[in-house]
Amino acid sequence: MTDARQAPSSRALIERSLKRRNAAERRFRLYGVLAICVALGFLALLLGRIIQQGHSAFVAHEMSVSVPLDPSRIDRSYPAGANYDLMAAEQVGALLGISPTDEAALTEVREILSPDVGLQLGEQVRDDPALIGQTITIHAPLGDDADQYLKGEINRETLEAQRVLTDRQLDWIDRLEARGVISSALNTGLFTRGDSTQAELAGLLGAIVGSALMLLVTAAVALPIGLLAAVWLEEFAPKGRLTDFIEVNINNLAAVPSIVYGLLGLAVFINTLGLPRASPLVGGLVLALMALPTVIIATRSSLRAVPPSIREAALALGASKTQAVFGHVVPLAMPGVMTGAIIALAHALGETAPLLMIGMISFVPGVAEGFTSAASTLPTQIFIWENAAERAFHERTAAAIIVLLAFMILMNAAAIFLRRRFERRW
Known part of the structure; x- marks a missing residue:
């Protein structure tokens, strides 16, 4: 009799528990939807304000x-x-x-x-x-x-x-x-x-050319060094305290504020090496230092995603360790490597603080003729125009932001395309 009387009570408890769990799950989904809506609302507000202010330029x-x-x-x-x-x-x-x-x-x-x-x-x-x-x-x-x-x-x-x-x-x-x-x-x-x-004569050609030259330097320095460093750490480095120390510091460098890299570039490249201030060469070197941790981390993740069977098969057929890595593993990891590299370059394109530290806040009326010429970039041009007194410069500031966002969207779209086009499912 006692078991018969307790059975409905236990069932009711289970049903109430299930209702609470289902209600909690519905609330969690609702909170997620609300969070996304709030984020999209702020994004729409930001983009709408920029487009409203800058479209007339x-x-x-x-x-x-x-x-x-x-x-x-x-x-x-x-x-x-x-x-x-x-x-x-x-x-x-x-x-x-x-x-x-x-x-x-x-x-x-x-x-x-x-x-x-x-x-x-x-x-x-x-x-x-x-x-x-x-x-x-x-x-x-x-x-x-x-x-x-x-x-x-x-x-x-x-x-x-x-x-x-x-x-x-x-x-x-x-x-x-x-x-x-x-x-x-x-x-x-x-x-x-x-x-x-x-204001009516001000344009973005100098800033666009300066940004392009600077990104060329960044890519030429950060990509090969980052790729080789990631391959060595992931495929050749003996596991031990030294590699653990290097890995921890690489992860920490990815979180260092960008202005610190600007101070480093000012101290090393300009004050010590005597490279010209406000030049795409110095700006590219500073951004390369900043992009290196991101490139290394993304490359290591891509190498790690290649199945061990690829390495083992290459070694079983008589390939050396170097041949197996550079002939089979690295080519298969390249979609992820390229995606990480493009994202790192897109991030570098939008950086302002380190460039201000190396003198790219100067007024540059012309277009840079080379990597050592004085130049402006899109982020620093936006900074300069926003601080101008004339009303028309504020209009051009928003227009420059639209152009910068367009370049960054194109670079991120290229990264997504490359990943989907060449990515392999294992």
Whole structure:
């Protein structure tokens, strides 16, 4: 009788326990889904804010103006000394009904024009003095403040004293746009120009070239050294305290803050070896040191994933240890090796702190001509532009972030493709 009475009670306990377990499992799944949703929400918020702020930088407003090159105002022996900016401003002023003698109004007109107008005129006259006396048409970017107004970043309703453009200048811009003198187009200069103190003339070409040269140095140093070090540790090194010590330190180096590598590069490569500051060579060497632990760890994991039977089969057929490793094991591990290498390089591409320590925060207007030339990179260019005072540079900062993210996404996509394309299931 006692067992019969206890049986329902035990069954009820088991059922309640199962319900609690199932409820706990459902809550755990719900927490997981919520965590993913929160992470995706923050990611969407971040990307949305960057795209919202930076998409307008890929479009620029330019002005078309025909300028007569008056021979009386240009010295043929020294054509660069002419005031081409004033000549262009006078022609724009003529379209607006401004007298050439109204110096105050012409000064305001010049403020809405880009210095590129005068630069283009001067370069064309310098290259072809026969243009003096003729009328030439210039297509140049609009000044950064006028460009920001047409993009809606400067509000006419704001008090005039709190704006960089006066009401009269805003009226002129509207009139010129209505007459078709001002038009919008794809901002190709963002990718074909180097950095500049003028926001409308600043581009990313110098930073892109600098990043590419730096990654070439990083890959040339980190990949072969990392591969050989991983092969030695995994396949040839005798197991003992020395190898254990090396393995522990490699794992620890992977967690060292990146700015420490920048200090090391400043002390060793610049102060001791005398290599040029702010050069892709030094930047690549510093990032190579930072990428080495990641490359070694990824390569060792790939080598470990190759079945021992591959090694044993090669040795059984008479291959030496070296032949078995480099002829069979390493080729089979290459998909994982390449994936780890690309991820390490993508990580290096986005690093900023070590590059700031070696002087890559400097203003570099041109494009690096070699590995020892002064250069900028995409992360440091973003840092420099974000600290600029002009509003238009902040727009370009977000655009540069979009370009950097695009490069990193492409590199990670390449890593995923290589892994799926060449990976073998054992």
